[in-house]
Amino acid sequence: MYLHLGQDTVVRTSDIIGIFDIENTSLSRSTRGYLAQAEKNKLVVNVSYEMPKSFVVCCEKGKQRVYISQISSATLKKRSGYIDDISNV
Structure with missing residues (x-):
């Protein structure tokens, strides 16, 4: 599955290490x-022309990347399908 980070940038969800609120x-x-x-x-890859709200750390082909996005970390987490509270499973 892929996650849209903003502009024309998508990453594979399996490459995501973490999604963080920048503020x-x-x-x-x-x-x-x-x-x-x-x-x-x-x-660092800036995929935002607006005020950044989050950053996403990925490991792609053994190389770490940090994406700066204008999309909130909460929205990115929802889109990615990650479970916030594992106890609800």
Whole structure:
């Protein structure tokens, strides 16, 4: 299955490591450091011309990528079909 991240970008759901809210997670120094390092290593793909709301970490063909999206993390999680609370299964 594929997940649309914005603009003309889709990723395979099996490649997704995590979907994160950019506003809440960027408060952490370690997350800011991770994103800065990913940017420095040219692993960040900005798929948004608008204010970013989330970022998605993927592992594609053994290489990590970070996608910045204008779509909220909650919407991306719903679209991806991931289960938020495993106890409801």
